[in-house]
Amino acid sequence: xxxxxxxxxxxxxxxxxxxxxxxxxxxxxxxxxxxxxxxxxxxxxxxxxxxxxxxxxxxxxxxxxxxxxxxxxxxxxxxxxxxxxxxxxxxxxxxxxxxxxxxxxxxxx
Numbered sequence: 001x002x003x004x005x006x007x008x009x010x011x012x013x014x015x016x017x018x019x020x021x022x023x024x025x026x027x028x029x030x031x032x033x034x035x036x037x038x039x040x041x042x043x044x045x046x047x048x049x050x051x052x053x054x055x056x057x058x059x060x061x062x063x064x065x066x067x068x069x070x071x072x073x074x075x076x077x078x079x080x081x082x083x084x085x086x087x088x089x090x091x092x093x094x095x096x097x098x099x100x101x102x103x104x105x106x107x108x109x
Contacts, residue, residue: 007100008043008051010093011058016040018061021086025068 016037023031046054069083 004100005041005096006044007097008046008054009041010097010100011054012043013037013040014090014093015054015058015061017086017089018058018065021082022061022064022068024082025065025072 016035016039020031020035043054065086072079075083
């Protein structure tokens with residue numbers, strides 16, 4: 001949709017956010033310190049190969065984060081807030097993708 005955010009940009013943005021969460025979970029103290037959120041919104045066109053690679057990267061980060069959340073036994077206030085906000089943030093973008101698909105008259109699956 002001309003002038004609107006693309007599905008690929010939303011997917012890239014969610015991938016980027018989950019990658020940061022996974023870096024934090026792996027022990028990096030502050031992966032957000034130099035985060036470039038604008039870069040995650042720059043996908044306006046992707047080839048079929050780039051689209052598949054982007055979806056595969058998102059799937060990998062989402063699965064990694066799911067395992068982190070599913071196996072972590074201790075949550076301080078900051079970690080719990082981060083996990084909950086990442087879930088809400090991801091849900092928002094999945095909803096935005098569904099809205100784009102609806103506006104395009106395309107089924108989301």
